[in-house]
Amino acid sequence: MYQVLIVDDEPFVRQGLKVVVDWETYGFHIAGEAKNGIEAIELLKKNKFDLIFMDIRMPGMNGLEVSAKIRSSISKRVRIVLLSGFSEFTYAQEALKYNISHYLLKPLDPDQLVKVLTEIGHELEKQLKAEQARKDTASIVGAHYLMETLTGRKNEKVARGLEKLFSGQSNFSYLYIELDNQDESFKELSAEEQTENFWELYEYLTGALGKFKGNILCNVDKKQVFELGIILSDQLVESYLCKDKEAFVEKIKVRTNLAFSYNLKWYKGCDVATISEILHSYLEALDVKASEGGEGDVELLSRIEDEIQKNYKENLSLKELSDKYFINSAYLGQLFKKKYGIYFKDYLNCVRIEKAKELLLGSNEKVYKISELVGYNNVDYFINKFTKVVGTTPSKYRNLAKY
Secondary structure (H helix, E strand, C coil): CEEEEEECCCHHHHHHHHHHCCHHHHCEEEEEEECCHHHHHHHHHHCCCCEEEEECCCCCCCHHHHHHHHHHHCCCCCEEEEEECCCCHHHHHHHHHHCCCEEEECCCCHHHHHHHHHHHHHHHHHHHHHHHHHHCCCCCCCHHHHHHHHCCCCCHHHHHHHHHHCCCCCCCCCCEECCCCCCHHHHCCCHHHHHHHHHHHHHHHHHHHCCCCCCCCCCCCHHHHHHHHHHHHHHHHHHHHCCCHHHHHHHHCCCEECCCCCCCCCCCCCCHHHHHHHHHHHHHHHHHHHHHCCHHHHHHHHHHHHHHHHHCCCCCCHHHHHHHCCCCHHHHHHHHHHHHCCCHHHHHHHHHHHHHHHHHHHCCCCHHHHHHHCCCCCHHHHHHHHHHHHCCCHHHHHHHCCC
């Protein structure tokens, strides 16, 4: 239950707030009351509250003054809902300075209160998950710090950021998020601002990664890291990081390269020989999986095959499909070759040729038109490909079928 503090100088208002809705139904428990701002501040210093409902007009310190005190010296994260008997625009404007969650008019509308509690409950749930995950040893750092570390371009600013993020933690994991090169707004952020952004990203990704705590890849030298990253990235996602690949893809929705660090070499030290042995074990396991053919690969190829059958006339490419289905293009190419015995381009070409054969026999369309309908912009190129696959030209194929 999330803990609630009610602050109002009128006893009947405090009592009314407690009974106007069933707080516990929405995950809240009224854990304290205060009749003025000074009492509220003392309670907040001694107890942890998640949400404060507070009147604006009170003797002594008003609600805005109490909010300012809370934000400056007690908590920047506790949710504050201000109550007022009047629609005081000046107060509402002032409230924006102190990150007030909501501004409600008295007497409270129960439906409006339920709406506010539901919204704040969702916010607190997200915050709780992020805080709990941050306490775990498997912490995730976003793009800038990891790339600086992996490539050896470390500097004092990066070091300070990492020490701040992982203070008191003995080991931790990394997920490298590849940012679009066009995203200039992110590059302009300071190291401190980027740190805050990373934790927002972490909160978003942690649900997808679940309770995975494994440590796989040591921060060895630059060349080794990128060679191993190419080999392991997508296979590790499928094989080890998530049992539900679909949920992973739906939640993350970003292109990723994965590199999990056992310990920062320049920060904590690392036994490269031990990690090398672990990597060999994982690679052997991946080889076994590849030889058996994983269910995830079969399902993926089935979906891509359906995609090709529906959109063969479009300008499909291995790169486009790999981006759409969040898989390394080289790995996808290997899967195609293994299952169909031919490369992706040849497979797409065969599908188009089969569709062309159907149109040649089932319609009176000109050859150049059929070429366009199955995805070829150049009719000469189409004729050349058709002849290679079928053994005769499109026109001859159509004529032979008449006899």
